[in-house]
Amino acid sequence: MSQPLRILIVDDSALMRRMIRAMLDRDPDLTVVGEAADGREAIARAAELRPDLITLDVRMPVMDGVETTRQIMAYQPTPILVLTASLSRYDIDITFQMLGAGALDVMEKPQLSDGAALERARIALVRKIKLLARVKVVTHLRGRRKQNVELSMVNGELPNKQATATSPSLGGTSTTDHSPFTIQHSPFPVVVIGASTGGPGVVRQILAGLPRGYGAAVVVVQHIAQGFSAGMVEWMAGSSALPIMLADAGAAIRPGQVIVAPDRVDLLLDDKGRVKLSALPLLLQRPAIDITMQSVAEAYGPLATGVLLTGMGRDGALGMRSIRRAGGYTIAQDEASCTIFGMPKAAIDLGAAHVVLPPDKIIEALIARVDTPRRGIT
Structure with missing residues (x-):
């Protein structure tokens, strides 16, 4: 790689941020350009630093991972790797909402365990970051629409309902002259x-x-x-x-x-x-x-x-x-x-x-x- 990949770490735990930074700093192809302790700070830092990838926590104060993902993907589209410390039903649900909002992938957070397990976790995390940081992500406008609706409601306005379009006939780019049979x-x-x-x-x-x-x-x-x-x-x-x-x-x-x-x-x-x-x-x-x-x-x-x-x-x-x-x-x-x-x-x-x-x-x-x-x- 000609230039190291620039990473923004977002987690409300200072200990976890230090651990992730230490793991990434060991690889010369990665550089941590910033940290954030909550979702709102993450949005500001993403706009300021324009990182190649964001590691994003699930549960955070001020703004959780779902809304943070929506806002980043709407205004500063960036590859996001979700890191979660819990496989509880609640956290898993939030995690997959984040994937639905535009995050690319999910991993369990590194655990403070024996050195061999921690090294395996580091290798897996670095490999995943290098793969995802090169992905060209697209803007997800749902975050903008959600914010516009909220602003309209604050101003006492109701959003206009869009007419539901009828489904078009089956079509697409065909690589053959054959059609599907029933x-x-x-x-x-x-x-x-x-x-x-x-x-x-x-x-x-x-x-x-x-x-x-x-x-x-x-x-x-x-x-x-x-x-x-x-x-x-x-x-x-x-x-x-x-x-x-x-x-x-x-x-x-x-x-x-x-x-x-x-x-x-x-x-x-x-x-x-x-x-x-x-x-x-x-x-x-x-x-x-x-x-x-x-x-x-x-x-x-x-x-x-x-x-x-x-x-x-x-x-x-x-x-x-x-x-x-x-x-x-x-x-x-x-x-x-x-x-x-x-x-x-x-x-x-x-x-x-x-x-x-x-x-x-x-x-x-x-x-x-x-x-x-x-x-x-x-």
């Missing part, structure tokens, strides 16, 4: 959704858009830090008409239900629709999207649909190609709506994607592809 025969179809950095909010949006009684089983493989998958499931379930649960070994998948791969293991399906969880170190990333998609391609062939969303690297590209070669249907998220276009681009370059779509069109494609019974599945 699956109407048994066994039931399976949809695999793979995502990494920037993915939780998009996955949540897609699941929230699928109707109750959706006629396919849905499998989600989201790269997430260890310890956060259960909380992510609860967060996603809060906005979905479909039941969402962590995958259990031996459980049978069902149409109208969503299972999510636990962190640190790979999820496979057999031809009877039963879950197998594997901890074999077959790939660098675990859970691996490629492994899940390849197993679904083998077991379900033309009944499989693969969806590859935002993320860094190439995981999922080979799996998407397996689904396409098996006669299934494949969708890649478009570049404009991706936080990081790496994984979808890899699939597109490989010729693995039938179509390239934004999230709202992905929802339409998934609904159009699957014949959903009118009666919901309970």
Whole structure:
């Protein structure tokens, strides 16, 4: 690197700020340019210092992590890495709200433990910062709209309601002349959704858009830090008409239900629709999207649909190609709506994607592809 990456540390604990600074100062490619003890100070320091990345606490006085993320992403878009000390339900919920507001990723805070564990935590933190600091983040206007609404209410004004636009017809950038076909025969179809950095909010949006009684089983493989998958499931379930649960070994998948791969293991399906969880170190990333998609391609062939969303690297590209070669249907998220276009681009370059779509069109494609019974599945 020609210039060190400039980092802003935000945490209400002076001890934690000192610890994170000491960890980062050991790497010549990183320099800590400032600190902040609460959200409001973080916003001011971000505007003043224009750092390459912000490490952001969840619980803080004056302004919590959610509103801080919204304001930074609305007025000074900067890569944000969420650091949380707790995996409690309350803190996990705030954490995923921060990811939905534009933060890129989450890690558990380093613990004051033995030297070997602390060094492993330092290496993981430095690696994550170096990856995320180069991401070109986009402005999230929701923070500005929220602030404008609050100002209008203070002034005694009511915001104008926008007319709801009707959904346009299914479309997008197609990499082939083939169109999606509707699956109407048994066994039931399976949809695999793979995502990494920037993915939780998009996955949540897609699941929230699928109707109750959706006629396919849905499998989600989201790269997430260890310890956060259960909380992510609860967060996603809060906005979905479909039941969402962590995958259990031996459980049978069902149409109208969503299972999510636990962190640190790979999820496979057999031809009877039963879950197998594997901890074999077959790939660098675990859970691996490629492994899940390849197993679904083998077991379900033309009944499989693969969806590859935002993320860094190439995981999922080979799996998407397996689904396409098996006669299934494949969708890649478009570049404009991706936080990081790496994984979808890899699939597109490989010729693995039938179509390239934004999230709202992905929802339409998934609904159009699957014949959903009118009666919901309970």
